[in-house]
Amino acid sequence: MIDTDLLYTQDYQVRAYEIDAQQRMTVPALSRLMQEAALQNVIQIGMSYWDLEAHHISWVLTRQQLQVQRLPMLNEPIRINTYPAGFLRAFALRDFWVETQDGEPLAHSASTWLLMDTRTRRMASPPDFVLAFNKRMPPRDQCLPRITGQVAKLEKADYQANYTVHWHDLDFNQHLNNTLYIQWMMDPVPSAVLAERQLAFLDIEYRAESKLADELQAEVQEMETDTYCHRILRPADGKVLANAYTRWQ
Template sequence: MVDTDLLYTQDYRVRAYEIDAQQRMTVPALSRLMQEAALQNVIQIGMSYWDLEPHHISWVLTRQQIEVKRLPDLNEPIRIHTYPAGFLRAFALRDFWVETQEGEPIAQSASTWLLMDTRTRRMANPPDFVLAFNERMPPREQCLPRISGQLEKLKATDYQEDYTVHWHDLDFNQHLNNTLYIQWMLDPVPAAVLAERQLAFLDIEYRAEGQLADALQSEVQEIEPGAYCHRIFRPADGKVLANAYTRWQY
């Protein structure tokens, strides 16, 4: 594991409400566990939403890649590790590792975040007290590879579901919860794929915030067997809220 005092580790047991028909943890549930671990980590190190609120800045997730080796079973004890992994210009990097209690890898994830000015809703440069954490970051070679390259964009719609953002879909910033983007993107994938294959890789790019009462469309295009492009689209203003790519395996 990485050499940093910023590491956060949590033991967890897969709950019944987090599994699918195969009694395995779903990828949306796995992403929620990662989000919770990240929140607890920034609370622990003093960089949480509430610590930054007096400075009128807040963390925003912009991109995440999740690589799944296998999905844990109902009631299986697992362990999650997360840590801030450095800065790339104005962006902050964060890694996640999920494993069994015996250390068998289950999933890993690299993510990219930025600081947003909560008054203007625009990107803010990290202040000095945030950049000071760079001295405590793990060595670059111990971290996951940085996310690079552009996502392939959806060009046609093979499958679609419509959604309306309701109160219980919002996070504490009153925006559509990040993990619901993932769930809604996966929902239109054909049931045969969801039942017979496992999601092996997800790359999601967050572009805009969903608001209460927004009418949204989740669109999916199969670009080759076992590979899909996804997007969340708001017809009212033509804005794309998120793009994603997924790869599935038997």
């Protein structure tokens, strides 16, 4: 594992409410644990929401790619490692590695984050005290490849589901928790795929926030066998809030 003083490592055990009917951890549950590890990491290094609150800025996830070798099973102990992986213009990069406690790789993920001005809800330029962390970032050859290219776009929905954003769906930025985008995007995938396949790759792009009481629609298009495009939109104004591409095995 990477050698950096910014590394955060936490052990977990897969719990009953985090599994599917096959007793394996769901991808949304895995995503939530990665988000928890990221939160604890920024608290540890003094870059959390509460540290930045006085500056009227907050971190917002904009893009994530997840590759899964194997989803852990009920009661299986796992370890999540995460660390800041540098800056790309106004964006911050973060990597995740998920493994068994014996070191077997389970999944890894590269992610891109921006600073949002909490007053205007627009992108903010990182201040100098944030950019100063660049001196402590690990070498590029020790990090995951940076995310490039565009997410494949859905053209015509084959499956869909409707949702309303409720209070318990919100995070502390007062918008729809980003792990629910993943869950709601995957819900309309045919049940045979969810039951008989495992997600191998997810590429998700977060384009806009959703707020309390929003009516949303999740759409899925089957591109090829075991390959899907996804999006979440707000029918009231036609705005696409997120796009995603998944591959199953």
